Amino acid sequence: ETGVTQTPRHLVMGMTNKKSLKCEQHLGHNAMYWYKQSAKKPLELMFVYNFKEQTENNSVPSRFSPECPNSSHLFLHLHTLQPEDSALYLCASSQEGGGRVNEQFFGPGTRLTVL
């Protein structure tokens, strides 16, 4: 257990569905991240929130919409996805500030399949 939980662990959805992924961290961290992990490809950083403010949005399509209501919770809202969006979606958290180098703690991921 890393202190970061994600639900659901597995999700199958059609291209017209709307669903949400949830991440919760119990570590008191102030930064949270969404990553996409596809087979044999590097982790792709999607969004970063620092003190609940979005600080990174790496050219992610608008069909992915993040939400960070507080420092402990992070959501990824999904709508009208494409089959190529099928991947493992990982949430991570870390303690940031003043350019400190800090380890990221990952959740177990949501395995998403888009039909």
Add this chain to the structure above:
Amino acid sequence: GQNIDQPTEMTATEGAIVQINCTYQTSGFNGLFWYQQHAGEAPTFLSYNVLDGLEEKGRFSSFLSRSKGYSYLLLKELQMKDSASYLCAVLDSNYQLIWGAGTKLIIKP
């Protein structure tokens, strides 16, 4: 552009030693991480190097040469549970983590 290279897959024998290499070209350098990821699980932290040299932690060691843009992860006395993917990641000048695609390590009896 920024680039992290590591072998896609390696095979080793239980009880042996294996070295997983990582080379990087990034805009700035603020340290290098190694993570372990078992299939279907979260990546977990193994090591962090920011200065040149070898850091040893039990059966695992990590080496860094900043002048060569090179690191390796050394695993000794391999066990079956070491079968996993090993991810190399570099913290660039903006303190953003740049990830390699990972090396899948297969351990055979």
